[in-house]
Amino acid sequence: MIERAIELVRARAATGDALWRRAERTSVTFESGRLKSCAATEETGVNLRVLVDGRMGVAGTTADDADDLVARAVASAALGELVPITFPGTAPLPDISTFSSPAADAPLERLTAIGTELVSRVSREGCQVSVTIEREVAQTRVVNTAGTDAGYRTSTVVVGIDLSRFAGDDVLFVSDQYAGAGLPVAADLDALVRSIDDRYTPAVRVVTPPEGSLTVVFTPSGLSAILLPLEQALSGKTVLQGISPLGAKTGERVFDERFSLYDDPLVPGHPASRPCDDEGTPSRRLPLIERGVVRGFVYDLETAARAQAASTGHGARGTFGKPHIAYSSLIVGKREAGRGTGGFGGGLLHGITDGLLIDDLIGVGQGNVIGGAFSHPVALAYRVERGAITGRVKEAAVAGNVYDLLGRIGDFGTDGRWLGNRWTASLLLEGVSVARR
Amino acid sequence: MKDRLAAALQTSRADYTEIRVEHTWSSAVSFRGARLESATAGEDRGGFVRALHDGCGWGIAAFTSLDELPAMVRRATELSRAVRLDRPIRLAPVAPVTAEALLDLDGDVRGVPLAEKKRLLEGYNGEMLAVPGVVDTQAVYRDEVTEYWFTNSEGTSLHELRPEITLSGTAIARRNGTIEKGLESIGLRQGWRGAQQQAAGFGAAARRAAALLDAPSVKGGAYPVVLDNELAGVFIHEAFGHLSEADFVYENPQAREMMTLGRRFGRAVLNVGDNGAAPGLRGTLPYDDEGTPTQDTPLIREGILVGRLHSRETAATLGERPTGNARAISFRHAPIVRMTNTYIANGTGTFADLIRDIKLGVYACSAFGGQTLLENFSFTAAYGHMIRDGAVAELVKDVVLAGSLFQTLDRIERLAGDFRWNQMGGGCGKGGQFPLPVTEGAPHVRIEQALIGGDVPA
Numbered sequence: 067m068i069e070r071a072i073e074l075v076r077a078r079a080a081t082g083d084a085l086w087r088r089a090e091r092t093s094v095t096f097e098s099g100r101l102k103s104c105a106a107t108e109e110t111g112v113n114l115r116v117l118v119d120g121r122m123g124v125a126g127t128t129a130d131d132a133d134d135l136v137a138r139a140v141a142s143a144a145l146g147e148l149v150p151i152t153f154p155g156t157a158p159l160p161d162i163s164t165f166s167s168p169a170a171d172a173p174l175e176r177l178t179a180i181g182t183e184l185v186s187r188v189s190r191e192g193c194q195v196s197v198t199i200e201r202e203v204a205q206t207r208v209v210n211t212a213g214t215d216a217g218y219r220t221s222t223v224v225v226g227i228d229l230s231r232f233a234g235d236d237v238l239f240v241s242d243q244y245a246g247a248g249l250p251v252a253a254d255l256d257a258l259v260r261s262i263d264d265r266y267t268p269a270v271r272v273v274t275p276p277e278g279s280l281t282v283v284f285t286p287s288g289l290s291a292i293l294l295p296l297e298q299a300l301s302g303k304t305v306l307q308g309i310s311p312l313g314a315k316t317g318e319r320v321f322d323e324r325f326s327l328y329d330d331p332l333v334p335g336h337p338a339s340r341p342c343d344d345e346g347t348p349s350r351r352l353p354l355i356e357r358g359v360v361r362g363f364v365y366d367l368e369t370a371a372r373a374q375a376a377s378t379g380h381g382a383r384g385t386f387g388k389p390h391i392a393y394s395s396l397i398v399g400k401r402e403a404g405r406g407t408g409g410f411g412g413g414l415l416h417g418i419t420d421g422l423l424i425d426d427l428i429g430v431g432q433g434n435v436i437g438g439a440f441s442h443p444v445a446l447a448y449r450v451e452r453g454a455i456t457g458r459v460k461e462a463a464v465a466g467n468v469y470d471l472l473g474r475i476g477d478f479g480t481d482g483r484w485l486g487n488r489w490t491a492s493l494l495l496e497g498v499s500v501a502r503r
Numbered sequence: 504m505k506d507r508l509a510a511a512l513q514t515s516r517a518d519y520t521e522i523r524v525e526h527t528w529s530s531a532v533s534f535r536g537a538r539l540e541s542a543t544a545g546e547d548r549g550g551f552v553r554a555l556h557d558g559c560g561w562g563i564a565a566f567t568s569l570d571e572l573p574a575m576v577r578r579a580t581e582l583s584r585a586v587r588l589d590r591p592i593r594l595a596p597v598a599p600v601t602a603e604a605l606l607d608l609d610g611d612v613r614g615v616p617l618a619e620k621k622r623l624l625e626g627y628n629g630e631m632l633a634v635p636g637v638v639d640t641q642a643v644y645r646d647e648v649t650e651y652w653f654t655n656s657e658g659t660s661l662h663e664l665r666p667e668i669t670l671s672g673t674a675i676a677r678r679n680g681t682i683e684k685g686l687e688s689i690g691l692r693q694g695w696r697g698a699q700q701q702a703a704g705f706g707a708a709a710r711r712a713a714a715l716l717d718a719p720s721v722k723g724g725a726y727p728v729v730l731d732n733e734l735a736g737v738f739i740h741e742a743f744g745h746l747s748e749a750d751f752v753y754e755n756p757q758a759r760e761m762m763t764l765g766r767r768f769g770r771a772v773l774n775v776g777d778n779g780a781a782p783g784l785r786g787t788l789p790y791d792d793e794g795t796p797t798q799d800t801p802l803i804r805e806g807i808l809v810g811r812l813h814s815r816e817t818a819a820t821l822g823e824r825p826t827g828n829a830r831a832i833s834f835r836h837a838p839i840v841r842m843t844n845t846y847i848a849n850g851t852g853t854f855a856d857l858i859r860d861i862k863l864g865v866y867a868c869s870a871f872g873g874q875t876l877l878e879n880f881s882f883t884a885a886y887g888h889m890i891r892d893g894a895v896a897e898l899v900k901d902v903v904l905a906g907s908l909f910q911t912l913d914r915i916e917r918l919a920g921d922f923r924w925n926q927m928g929g930g931c932g933k934g935g936q937f938p939l940p941v942t943e944g945a946p947h948v949r950i951e952q953a954l955i956g957g958d959v960p961a
Contacts, residue, residue, distance in 0.1 A: 100590075107565040194754070239877060460879070
């Protein structure tokens with residue numbers, strides 16, 4: 067189907083590229099401690115982009131009809147803008163492991179056994195445990211009229227675990243996940259169980275929140291609110307649009323000199339890794355911020371063409387809609403193999419007289435993210451007094467500006483880990499505004 | 504298609520089997536600034552099979568290759584048998600129904616050339632770009648028509664045709680380092696005709712973004728707060744609606760205790776419900792994705808919790824009746840308990856009556872977003888006004904409303920008599936299924952006291 071679509075594009079003396087992806091997903095769901103359902107899904111789709119007389123058109127389909135797909139893409143191009151995209155020619159791709167046969171071939175019973183083990187290890191009186199295990203095996207092909215024909219296989223296993231406790235009107239919710247190309251090994255499951263335990267145990271006691279301009283430790287999951295404005299500001303599209311606060315600051319030191327941020331699609335065995343992006347541009351590790359200095363932005367083919375830059379290999383596309391910019395794996399600081407040893411709080415709590423440890427905030431992504439200012443009530447946070455967690459705080463909100471806060475980082479934790487497509491350790495930030503409700 | 508589904512159903516050995524097939528034609532146009540981002544049309548089709556053996560769990564197969572229907576039925580029944588349960592899954596009874604529900608397409612979007620859709624959106628986008636101070640815009644037009652078949656082993660067979668259209672605009676105004684935005688969002692279960700004459704809202708959103716450049720941040724603190732119709736609707740959906748979805752409580756005794764029917768949730772002025780059968784709304788459909796007819800379900804009556812939203816499974820577990828709220832965003836997903844058109848019922852009097860005796864308060868309007876984490880919520884209003892001496896005063900920005908659901912519901916003290924449905928785009932997200940078309944409705948709502956964040960003092 068994809069070859070035929072590209073042939074039809076060539077026959078019209080047009081250029082173009084297409085992505086074909088077939089994914090098979092198997093998932094098992096444990097609801098409130100018991101296995102409730104098993105699901106298998108299979109999806110095949112093609113996304114086609116054409117340039118007809120320099121004008122861009124896009125179409126997608128899950129039906130198996132190349133002629134119709136090309137006709138719709140050409141119709142879309144008739145209205146499209148002029149974009150000087152040059153499709154990448156054949157190039158050697160980096161060799162990167164994205165596929166695990168044991169994961170791809172694991173029978174249903176193997177996936178179910180992981181859930182059964184986790185449920186029994188995490189269950190406790192008065193709490194509900196839900197676990198989902200999802201395994202995806204996918205094949206991807208990117209073909210273009212410049213001769214690129216790249217293909218690769220991926221396997222992804224995601225194990226998610228949620229623990230909830232209701233006591234009167236108090237709701238406590240703790241969750242974590244494993245994600246990898248391979249099945250989780252014993253150490254991965256141990257880490258999940260420990261993580262749930264570390265978050266749950268000190269949360270049972272509710273204490274009054276502190277107030278004022280305080281020292282706050284953000285865990286890897288708590289850092290979402292801090293890193294989101296940077297993710298937006300480092301997109302080539304935001305720069306092109308003239309709304310990135312970092313757009314004109316390449317080469318300038320904007321952040322603490324211990325702060326670095328990379329995008330790395332070549333981490334072996336990580337779900338977001340791939341030899342090329344969805345537009346056929348070979349993958350490479352990209353420095354975004356190095357020792358506090360802004361180094362670069364992420365681009366896909368179209369944004370690069372408009373900005374007279376080169377694609378950094380960050381084009382992503384689904385079956386429908388046009389390709390867009392997306393990060394692969396974001397790495398804060400220097401990544402080490404495996405999980406760090408710092409424990410909950412990353413070893414950063416000992417010097418804190420009175421402050422907060424934040425694991426989750428409410429409303430991240432709402433409002434005016436790109437300016438860097440944030441203000442969120444806490445979802446899961448702990449009071450830290452004289453170097454130790456004294457309990458969970460509920461009625462508190464934190465606020466600040468990430469450009470101020472990341473300008474002077476107090477310290478980096480030793481608990482570096484993956485969380486989704488991001489690797490980071492905990493960060494200790496000074497002068498975060500904490501308000502009590 | 505009906506015959507193919509019936510034949511595939513015949514091959515199932517499970518005690519209960521359902522098959523859903525969807526064929527969706529869609530198109531989308533988007534502008535960024537004065538530039539067209541894309542104008543594209545897509546075709547999506549696929550099927551979903553769910554099977555249940557007695558004493559076993561759900562087996563599910565979802566697929567894009569419709570030629571393999573019988574194989575997918577086999578796969579779902581095998582997966583069901585792989586799960587053994589000591590407490591079996593039961594489904595509350597629903598009378599079998601055969602229906603053709605071909606909704607009025609209101610100007611079939613499939614017959615409208617893409618160029619015309621581009622022209623329409625270009626006009627709306629132009630309304631925003633024409634406003635002084637606006638430096639960037641995003642405008643999106645989307646439409647779809649879905650042909651839908653559902654059949655189950657109890658004799659239900661449905662064939663539906665559903666239109667949908669959404670329009671959205673974001674205007675970004677900037678002066679030096681200050682960036683503000685204004686939002687317009689429209690979502691209708693209508694066709695091409697529904698997309699016409701919508702320019703005014705786009706212009707208003709852009710003018711608001713520009714006006715916010717000069718507006719001060721609201722001073723954080725506790726105030727009497729009046730929510731406009733839109734924010735009140737978003738509030739009741741996010742903060743209360745999700746807790747009334749029975750899958751949240753049906754396997755969880757502690758949660759069930761929190762949501763015991765008969766518990767007081769608010770004062771006698773408060774009436775809340777969910778109406779999947781309300782005519783002409785985006786969250787409206789004749790049947791849910793289990794073939795249960797939709798209905799108006801009271802959730803809070805005069806302050807007391809009186810009902811919740813159900814699928815057939817949650818209804819059977821709790822010994823209650825299905826409410827027609829089992830919904831899936833597409834054939835890729837299983838139906839789960841979702842809202843449809845959720846509302847706070849009308850009050851009495853005018854908006855002026857509602858604010859007359861407020862000396863100092865906040866009028867919070869429209870929503871940039873909202874999130875709830877069970878009993879805690881945070882909503883970002885698109886803009887607000889101070890209320891001073893009983894009248895609407897200056898424009899303020901950064902109005903973030905945060906608090907505990909139970910406290911806030913209990914502090915709703917008065918409702919105006921100006922109920923309105925908010926036909927917004929976007930949609931609801933839950934369990935990886937986004938965006939589900941829903942609608943919210945409410946009158947102006949006055950909260951005795953609520954915490955307004957925003958300019959949090961350092």
